[in-house]
Amino acid sequence: xxxxxxxxxxxxxxxxxxxxxLEAALYFAGVKEDQLENAVKTYVESLDDVFEDDDxxxxxxxxxxxxxxxxxxxxxxxx
Numbered sequence: 001x002x003x004x005x006x007x008x009x010x011x012x013x014x015x016x017x018x019x020x021x022l023e024a025a026l027y028f029a030g031v032k033e034d035q036l037e038n039a040v041k042t043y044v045e046s047l048d049d050v051f052e053d054d055d056x057x058x059x060x061x062x063x064x065x066x067x068x069x070x071x072x073x074x075x076x077x078x079x
Contacts, residue, residue, distance in 0.1 A: 019040065022040055022043060023036050023039075023040060025063065025067065026039045026040065026043065026067065026070075029067045029071070029078075030071075030078040030079050031077050031078055031079075032077065032078065032079050035076075035077040035078075038074075038077060039070060039074070039077045042070055042073070042074055042077070043066055043067070043070060046066050046069050046070055046073070047066060049069065050062075050065055050066050050069050
């Protein structure tokens with residue numbers, strides 16, 4: 001396996017891990033387990049709504065801001 005292929009595999013693994021972490025964050029924010037997949041899709045779609053054209057860094061405060069936005073926009077996701 002080439003170095004590029006190794007790096008691509010590592011990026012793919014990290015992407016999967018981050019998706020799992022996002023599901024966990026949404027679950028602990030109160031999203032019903034059967035709505036996690038929809039909430040993740042909504043989270044990704046909401047990034048532009050919340051931050052418009054801002055290309056700033058995404059820290060925990062920004063993640064919380066997006067989850068708060070989802071709580072208002074899609075209350076049916078939450079228990």
